[in-house]
Amino acid sequence: VVHQEDQQPLGLNEHHKQELVDFMRFCRYQRMQKLRTVVACFNNAKDTRFLEPTYTSDEIAEIFSEVEKEVRDEVEGELLHMTHTSVLLLRGLFLQAQEWHLKLQADTAQLENMDLLEKIKKFEEAESAFGKETDALKQAATNKPSKLNPLHDAGASKLMSMEIEKLASQNNDLRERIKLLEEQVSSALRTKSELNKLLNDANAEILTLKNIAPVKPDDGEVRVSDELNEVKEELEHLKFSLAKGSEDDEAAKKQLESDLTSTKHRLLEIQEQLDIKEKELDKKLNQTAAFANLKKILVSKNDVIRKLRSKIQEHGIQLEEECREED
Numbered sequence: 001v002v003h004q005e006d007q008q009p010l011g012l013n014e015h016h017k018q019e020l021v022d023f024m025r026f027c028r029y030q031r032m033q034k035l036r037t038v039v040a041c042f043n044n045a046k047d048t049r050f051l052e053p054t055y056t057s058d059e060i061a062e063i064f065s066e067v068e069k070e071v072r073d074e075v076e077g078e079l080l081h082m083t084h085t086s087v088l089l090l091r092g093l094f095l096q097a098q099e100w101h102l103k104l105q106a107d108t109a110q111l112e113n114m115d116l117l118e119k120i121k122k123f124e125e126a127e128s129a130f131g132k133e134t135d136a137l138k139q140a141a142t143n144k145p146s147k148l149n150p151l152h153d154a155g156a157s158k159l160m161s162m163e164i165e166k167l168a169s170q171n172n173d174l175r176e177r178i179k180l181l182e183e184q185v186s187s188a189l190r191t192k193s194e195l196n197k198l199l200n201d202a203n204a205e206i207l208t209l210k211n212i213a214p215v216k217p218d219d220g221e222v223r224v225s226d227e228l229n230e231v232k233e234e235l236e237h238l239k240f241s242l243a244k245g246s247e248d249d250e251a252a253k254k255q256l257e258s259d260l261t262s263t264k265h266r267l268l269e270i271q272e273q274l275d276i277k278e279k280e281l282d283k284k285l286n287q288t289a290a291f292a293n294l295k296k297i298l299v300s301k302n303d304v305i306r307k308l309r310s311k312i313q314e315h316g317i318q319l320e321e322e323c324r325e326e327d
Contacts, residue, residue, distance in 0.1 A: 010123060021127050023089070027082075028128075034078040041070040100159065160274045167267045174260045181256065185249045192242050199235045206232065 010017065045067045055063075090106065097104045110116060285291055 010119065020123075024124050024127065030078075030081070030085075034074060037074050038071055041067060041074065045070075160270055160277065164267060164270050164274070167263055167270065171260065171263050171267065174256055174263065178253065178256045178260065181249060181253050185253065188242070188249060195235075195238060195242060199239060202231055202235055 010020075012020070045063060049063045049066075094104060
């Protein structure tokens with residue numbers, strides 16, 4: 001539980017946390033190597049220079065000056081090495097970002113953030129303790145040799161596969177939306193047809209009432225005429241609303257079809273890039289020393305098999321000739 005709580009403030013996923021752990025292990029190994037070198041400088045001075053029982057102050061000052069120079073050179077070399085490895089690590093991150101047209105920025109002000117530095121310190125301590133326990137358990141559980149991981153391109157190919165899965169999911173969502181809109185459009189068309197039928201029936205009824213109306217209408221007839229006009233206005237308004245809704249549905253359908261087409265083109269483009277990466281990976285595999293050695297061994301095995309076959313054939317022919325002579 002403590003181990004998980006210490007990781008939480010960093011805000012990274014499990015993959016990136018593991019990358020940080022590997023980098024800190026590398027730095028810790030380099031640091032221990034340099035500390036051994038510094039200790040060796042003092043031990044060398046103690047074993048080679050402090051041989052006499054007494055020394056003058058000038059001789060002691062000279063010895064300390066030499067030791068100081070050696071230690072200073074070692075520390076300066078280590079600091080330069082740390083700087084260069086950090087730049088090399090940033091270069092790798094920037095190259096990965098450039099493959100996807102991203103622009104990263106390094107906030108050097110965060111390097112002096114004491115809160116974050118303290119969190120990283122606790123994170124390293126927790127990971128160090130947890131790593132020792134895990135290594136001990138693994139070593140006690142099994143001593144079997146581990147298998148080599150297969151060769152693969154963990155960079156662009158993996159990202160392209162993730163992008164293809166994302167586009168395929170979006171493609172399926174667009175298909176579902178288009179299907180839903182088609183059902184809505186079909187329902188709207190059916191409703192429009194029914195309303196048009198009602199409108200035609202109402203218009204026919206209005207014409208019939210007009211034909212049978214007397215020349216001098218009374219108050220009742222005026223009211224009927226007003227009601228008919230209101231019905232006509234409502235039908236016209238309903239017809240206008242229906243036409244507008246149909247136009248909106250058609251526009252949404254065209255937009256979704258356009259999005260689906262662009263998604264298909266993008267999916268084909270990424271699949272083509274993935275094929276190119278796979279060909280490059282096969283080419284790299286053919287150029288490796290292990291593949292060349294395997295190919296050389298296979299050729300030599302084929303030569304041995306051919307020689308054995310030829311010897312067997314010759315031996316078989318000799319046996320046939322001996323059988324004929326005996327007959």
